[in-house]
Amino acid sequence: MADFSGRNIDKNQLLETLKKGGYVLYFRHADPAETTGDPGLSNEGIKKSELLKSLFVREKINVLSPVWVSPAKRTKQTAEVIFGTEKIQIDTALYNMDVILKDNPVGDEKDTKVRLIKMLETIPNSEMNTVIIGHHFTFGIENIRIPYLGVVVIRPMGIGEGYEVIANLEL
Template sequence: MNSSLLDLLKNGGYILYARHGEATVGEDQPNLNFQYCFTQRNLSEEGKRQAIYYGEVLRSLRIPISYPILTSPFCRAIETAQLAFGRANVQIDPFGIAIYNLSRNISASEQERILEALRSKLEIIPPQGTNQVIIAHSFPTGIGLGQIPDMGTVIIKPLGQGNGFEIISKLSLSDIAYLSR
């Protein structure tokens, strides 16, 4: 990320859509239950470090954040948000389940319904002078915001309800960290 992008973020008006930190290898269980983290893939030790570091870097860059941080109901996303921004600053958004489902075998009409709802969410301009952070999941290649690495962030400029949004940049965690040098 270059200094002009950092300047834009410091003025607010963007959505930082981040994928959760690195998760353990394997799959979520067929009996996945959002109340029980043991039925899901969870953050690895590296993923926990990534989440803490992500919050530290955004604070050190003095990027103004609008609270609460919105997060998918999966334990790995919630824990990422809590480690990065503090337990009290996190709000679960059930829409994260729909984003997760884009990577599953769903009908074209269901996929389009989810992508339309995503577009609508990404058109919402954050409160004046702040940026909204959403922590959820990656997308299949060519769908939605596309593939996002662990703790990667897509910088989105919402254009207002019904006016769409613009993807400004896609950054890895190391790209974001590079700004703080």
Template structure:
């Protein structure tokens, strides 16, 4: 993996949008309830290890992170963020549930509303000298940040509100470990 990407991340100014760890336990129920993990798919043991490893990699690489870590309201995303960065460092963003909904049969207007809202969030620069981390979901193929493997990370360079963003790289967990 290229050294210059690591140097850029150490300077800060990026959003690391990561998919949660492997979730194979249970299924998302039609009566999904964010307060009841039994109504959702949850992290497997591998997924828990991936989450811990993710946090260790970022600390070992000395990549500066701004807190709180932003997580989707699903148990699997919250647990991923807590295992990687500590329970006290996680903030839930209900909007990130909308990313999950992109897999549903939405109207083009509803899909556009969700993607426009996401885009406006990805334009916001993190605090000087740090990187923002979002733990959420993959996207359907060809939409927004695209398909993301378990604990994969999309490196996003926000260009400022109203100016868009650039996708710098997409890294699997093993790619990140090789930085």
């Protein structure tokens, strides 16, 4: 299997790694019903979300609460189908992921960047993974297009220590 950048990824090895925990999983929401406004998920998006839920259960990939989502209906609905409503925490900063790539943001953008980077640098509790469901974002990796329900797997190094993108693929 190849990731969005064309690198070969051993899916089974990646699943084993995720079972051990300690990662941040940044998902793009599932397929929306519409491409304008604030739509919910299409039938295809719901179906794919249910398949991803089955993967998490079957492979025993543990997820830390909360599951972070943007305020968009499609991100909330994706999280609800996969993880249930009780785990969801809305964060408006997830609408503005591009601020991470700005060198010297000021004001609200600076605060948003700090909050987002903290999410990505925080190491989850033992045997758990943090899940974020947002929108298309490249993490500064050239020539990638994250498909609906594509995931960017991130290894957090700790607050102030950075993070590393280790894989990006469609599960």
